[in-house]
Amino acid sequence: xxxxxxxxxxxxxxxxxxxxxxxxxxxxxxxxxxxxxxxxxxxxxxxxxxxxxxxxxxxxxxxxxxxxxxxxxxxxxxxxxxxxxxxxxxxxxxxxxxxxxxxxxxxxxxxxxxxxxxxxxxxxxxxxxxxxxxxxxxxxxxxxxxxxxxxxxxxxxxxxxxxxxxxxxxxxxxxxxxxxxxxxxxxxxxxxxxxxxxxxxxxxxxxxxxxxxxxxxxxxxxxxxxxxxxxxxxxxxxxxxxxxxxxxxxxxxxxxxxxxxxxxxxxxxxxxxxxxxxxxxxxxxxxxxxxxxxxxxxxxxxxxxxxxxxxxxxxxxxxxxxxxxxxxxxxxxxxxxxxxxxxxxxxxxxxxxxxxxxxxxxxxxxxxxxxxxx
Amino acid sequence: xxxxxxxxxxxxxxxxxxxxxxxxxxxxxxxxxxxxxxxxxxxxxxxxxxxxxxxxxxxxxxxxxxxxxxxxxxxxxxxxxxxxxxxxxxxxxxxxxxxxxxxxxxxxxxxxxxxxxxxxxxxxxxxxxxxxxxxxxxxxxxxxxxxxxxxxxxxxxxxxxxxxxxxxxxxxxxxxxxxxxxxxxxxxxxxxxxxxxxxxxxxxxxxxxxxxxxxxxxxxxxxxxxxxxxxxxxxxxxxxxxxxxxxxxxxxxxxxxxxxxxxxxxxxxxxxxxxxxxxxxxxxxxxxxxxxxxxxxxxxxxxxxxxxxxxxxxxxxxxxxxxxxxxxxxxxxxxxxxxxxxxxxxxxxxxxxxxxxxxxxxxxxxxxxxxxxxxxxxxxxxxxxxxxxxxxxxxxxxxxxxxxxxxxxxxxxxxxxxxxxxxxxxxxxxx
Numbered sequence: 063x064x065x066x067x068x069x070x071x072x073x074x075x076x077x078x079x080x081x082x083x084x085x086x087x088x089x090x091x092x093x094x095x096x097x098x099x100x101x102x103x104x105x106x107x108x109x110x111x112x113x114x115x116x117x118x119x120x121x122x123x124x125x126x127x128x129x130x131x132x133x134x135x136x137x138x139x140x141x142x143x144x145x146x147x148x149x150x151x152x153x154x155x156x157x158x159x160x161x162x163x164x165x166x167x168x169x170x171x172x173x174x175x176x177x178x179x180x181x182x183x184x185x186x187x188x189x190x191x192x193x194x195x196x197x198x199x200x201x202x203x204x205x206x207x208x209x210x211x212x213x214x215x216x217x218x219x220x221x222x223x224x225x226x227x228x229x230x231x232x233x234x235x236x237x238x239x240x241x242x243x244x245x246x247x248x249x250x251x252x253x254x255x256x257x258x259x260x261x262x263x264x265x266x267x268x269x270x271x272x273x274x275x276x277x278x279x280x281x282x283x284x285x286x287x288x289x290x291x292x293x294x295x296x297x298x299x300x301x302x303x304x305x306x307x308x309x310x311x312x313x314x315x316x317x318x319x320x321x322x323x324x325x326x327x328x329x330x331x332x333x334x335x336x337x338x339x340x341x342x343x344x345x346x347x348x349x350x351x352x353x354x355x356x357x358x359x360x361x362x363x364x365x366x367x368x369x370x371x372x373x374x375x376x377x378x379x380x381x382x383x384x385x386x387x388x389x390x391x392x393x394x395x396x397x398x399x400x401x402x403x404x405x406x407x408x409x410x411x412x413x414x415x416x417x418x419x420x421x422x423x424x425x426x427x428x429x430x431x432x433x434x435x436x
Numbered sequence: 437x438x439x440x441x442x443x444x445x446x447x448x449x450x451x452x453x454x455x456x457x458x459x460x461x462x463x464x465x466x467x468x469x470x471x472x473x474x475x476x477x478x479x480x481x482x483x484x485x486x487x488x489x490x491x492x493x494x495x496x497x498x499x500x501x502x503x504x505x506x507x508x509x510x511x512x513x514x515x516x517x518x519x520x521x522x523x524x525x526x527x528x529x530x531x532x533x534x535x536x537x538x539x540x541x542x543x544x545x546x547x548x549x550x551x552x553x554x555x556x557x558x559x560x561x562x563x564x565x566x567x568x569x570x571x572x573x574x575x576x577x578x579x580x581x582x583x584x585x586x587x588x589x590x591x592x593x594x595x596x597x598x599x600x601x602x603x604x605x606x607x608x609x610x611x612x613x614x615x616x617x618x619x620x621x622x623x624x625x626x627x628x629x630x631x632x633x634x635x636x637x638x639x640x641x642x643x644x645x646x647x648x649x650x651x652x653x654x655x656x657x658x659x660x661x662x663x664x665x666x667x668x669x670x671x672x673x674x675x676x677x678x679x680x681x682x683x684x685x686x687x688x689x690x691x692x693x694x695x696x697x698x699x700x701x702x703x704x705x706x707x708x709x710x711x712x713x714x715x716x717x718x719x720x721x722x723x724x725x726x727x728x729x730x731x732x733x734x735x736x737x738x739x740x741x742x743x744x745x746x747x748x749x750x751x752x753x754x755x756x757x758x759x760x761x762x763x764x765x766x767x768x769x770x771x772x773x774x775x776x777x778x779x780x781x782x783x784x785x786x787x788x789x790x791x792x793x794x795x796x797x798x799x800x801x802x803x804x805x806x807x808x809x810x811x812x813x814x815x816x817x818x819x820x821x822x823x824x825x826x827x828x829x830x831x832x833x834x835x836x837x838x839x840x841x842x843x844x845x846x847x848x849x850x851x852x853x854x855x856x857x858x859x860x861x862x863x864x865x866x867x
Contacts, residue, residue: 148769161767175771
């Protein structure tokens, strides 16, 4: 056995779930998933985040066994599961529309996976009651799914995926149908269930706030490729390319050309006039185009002289009062959608629409990334 | 409340009715505003209600009435009908009654009015006593020659059969306007000569066997339709839209073709010199002189009717299956259930409303089907509706036809009631 193969094997043993060079195509013309490599350690809450059509749901369906991989191997607990049918994989799953069986009561729904496993009646009843208690619906066992609210159905769906004690739970946009408040509440509940049970969760969503709230790690999908796989704070603070910067959180973009690059810092001549320095994350040599990414809350208005290296002037286009901060839309270096979040502090200078002010930021808050297609 | 038009808003308590801003009680106000909507709804449904009354309620009422009401006897012999009604049925009727009978008969012979001729009466009595027709026509020809009593003796001189108390009992029964004798005939029963209800002679028992045959053939056709339609509907509901639309057109295409054309096509296919037999002979499955009889019998009726009724099964099944998202089966599979178990416990139960609708529709259509069995049924593929049509069109025994029709209607209602008990009509889904 070669060294490389041995390492591969070891890695497959450590990771609970492992995608290895997985590709998927439905029509033989377009690859929906392109060369997916992903290790998910046991007990992790991993979110696949991306816009629709990015390949995240397809990846989940391949893991669940509902779609065969066109190429590559998927491992579960060190075993290749490419040829294992979905009912032999022992994976719990929560579906987008919950998929609660409408002709069965809540308790019958929960008992379904236990009956399949030929458990005794007493054991089934005990497990069902425990699962219902876990999702705080202890007295709902006799009801039909249609008699429950959306949030309650969601809880039942989670309980049903957990009731047979699987080690891996897949969730396919499970909160998409809930209103905002309930969604946030369920995010915390699912997170807590995950923490208490220690199961591995693979969660698919297109909602970045949801991903940031719940996940240990997030895999950002776009165009069938994982653009970045990292922890929530790392993704927000240190996006590796302009897609991630744009998709996670709010982001100001400034286009320009690299004029100098040294020691991880580059100087960029902006298309709209002015020169700034930025962390060179993902740029070519001097003379290449780049996109600067800058978080709105990292921009300072009228900074003290000498406190920040990058200072430009901008015209205030619009002020939106949001209570804790004032959202300020400005025109800076040719970008009319330049957003600055001004904290609602006592000592702030009053802002006026139409006024021209100076804006500034630190070099390390500004990241020079690949030039996004204009 | 003494003054409802107070300028100050009236105090609202739990006992006083709520008052609208202009002082009218709120309920009255609400009724007034919704009245126009109700009137419009009524107006819009009026054509349908009228149509149903004219095309449904009236004919069925007419049929029910006709199945028990047959005034031929009293029409032909009005005076005799009145007199014989009070006869005690002992021995032969008195000579007074016989005199009226003879005079009515002579008068009826001259009558040319439809429904009032001696022939009508002879036919009517013939239903009760087969073979008695000639007795009436023969006697009627000579009735006006009998001018004086004793009338009975004169009748017996014409034919000895008149010297039979049972014949006069039958006449007493026949001249009553309301009778259950057509229901007896429709269920292979009759009044015997003494007037009590007995089963018909074995040779004449035809209606009940055909009714049973109609019921079980309809059940067989329904079952075959279900077996063929279920997989087809499943395929249609799971295929991508474009393909399923194309296949759906193939399902509906025969539906849009004339019933007669389709039935004749089956004749061309199934007859002994037809396509299927030719292919079998060509392939050597059967000898040229052993061609299979597949048409003008029960086989032909079943094959053609399954084909014709299939869309009525596919459409409700398809529309129900279309609403079952694939995630249900996936969920069942993810919880460890095998494909067949998931199908049995999760998919199939959810298609029950469609199955219920489809089977009910096909069964009720099949039980009253007429054209196809008439064309391809031969003798043993005939159904009850063909007999009803025979009585309406050929034998002109409308009362018997109506009685058979009513029995068929009752059978359908019984099955509908059973269905409601088993499946629940609320659970039916036609689409």
